Amino acid sequence: MGLKEFGMRCDWIAVDWGTSNLRCWAVDKDGRSEAFAESDRGMARLDAYEFESALLELINEWLPASGAVEIVICGMAGARGGWIEAPYRSAPCAPMSAEMAMSPVTRDQRLHVTIVPGIKTARPKHDVMRGEEVQIAGYLADYPLDNGVLCLPGTHTKWVHVKNNEIISFRTFMSGELFDLISRHSVLRRCIDTSQWNNGEFEQSVDRIFSRPEFLAGDLFSIRAESLLGELPPDLTAARLSGLLVGAELAASKNYWFGHTPIILGAERTAQLYQSALAKLGIEARLFNASASTLRGLAKFRQLQGNTP
């Protein structure tokens, strides 16, 4: 990584601390990412006192011998059971504000840590987000939205309605986690082959469940029965399961995306999956890189705090 010479250019450190992963960027004075490091020490695996060492493990080489470095963190590190609980701001609201951020005390005096607060909503149902608000802010910093819809796919996919650059409402869907649970831990694990993919089968399953959401419960076991009876080739199984779950999600989130051109902020493969599912339903969606919007959002948060012009 050549960090000896690099160290001088690390102006601050951006951190996305999720449930399963920890990702850190060293950022220079011009806002460019100069180094990246990640580990699987996500919030779910750590007790509160372990966060500082998990962070140091990745960023130690970036730190100066003396003097402090600002570290801005978004995501589950601020959840209950995380490093320190950061409050939720209430939607409708701007995706970020300088208020309500939290700073855990660190043993290493070089670390000046700030955790971005999450957002909660009470309508249409109670819901929460942590980390996605930063991605949304990062996207809106470059592409303001009068009235639009963002989709942030992942383990827990968020659908978000934005008006005048404020988050009006949002809803979370567990489709990603359900896919993992069912394909790895249920009776279907014996027949689901996640190494193969068939997009036609995926789109057909999306369409079926979107039109008839009540078929979901029965169609899940059909994957096993059809496999046992030689009626479902292994290369279709993962796409079938994924299509059933995404189809159910799109049926439930229709009031978000209908009549809009959703913007999907996600990792490439997952984002393309959602784009293809929406296309099957006649909806055009645009893709935008999630990591880029996270980094842009965290930089924006520093501006809001007045730490940078």
Place this chain on the structure above:
Amino acid sequence: MGLKEFGMRCDWIAVDWGTSNLRCWAVDKDGRSEAFAESDRGMARLDAYEFESALLELINEWLPASGAVEIVICGMAGARGGWIEAPYRSAPCAPMSAEMAMSPVTRDQRLHVTIVPGIKTARPKHDVMRGEEVQIAGYLADYPLDNGVLCLPGTHTKWVHVKNNEIISFRTFMSGELFDLISRHSVLRRCIDTSQWNNGEFEQSVDRIFSRPEFLAGDLFSIRAESLLGELPPDLTAARLSGLLVGAELAASKNYWFGHTPIILGAERTAQLYQSALAKLGIEARLFNASASTLRGLAKFRQLQGNTP
């Protein structure tokens, strides 16, 4: 158990060998169960060569010093990956026939084992059952049905359409397994308290998802969000999740139970849950003990084979 004196009265042995459990009954000449034994050595935990010893562990004391005892087995012992694969008979058909049973070779010459075949169907979708056909046969032996519907709730609930005492079609739902997976292994595990139950919340959730099955995908994460925000008391969480899943199942199985008085063959608590869910939708259902119907069905199978008058 006092088996020395009991041993003389063990005419044959009935076995229900499921995915997770093994249950055995010693049956006397009059068809009465004289002893019962069970273990957690279900099919999922055993390799083919381990089935004989798992069985002997439970029934050894019931066996005579010499001479053979007939052992009739239903359930997953006959599945692919079980003791020996028994074929599937094709519905529409009577729940049992003397044909296509399988007999694994045993090292212990006292064991004369027969495994009842399963049933498959191609309509409305491909599906399979192993074990439930014996319960159905046992019920029908005493309560013939011209045209009716049976519900066999469990890890994998079956809804079965019966006409003239034959199985016309059936469908499997994974609601029980999904409840286990979600409440024990998903992000919801932190907030679901399975030690408490609220039947009002259960019925309300059944009703909500039955009317709007597309709400399921979003309502799952709401359990976590509402819990985090203090909007869902812990004593409602398990009933909420169960209600959402059973509501989705009842939406998907409506063509089975609508216009019928379903007969629920199940363990007491689960059967009552389904009865209460159906009552909420205006459907009266009758309960019948599942173990009794299994035992009766296995005895009936012996008759079909001509081993008993």
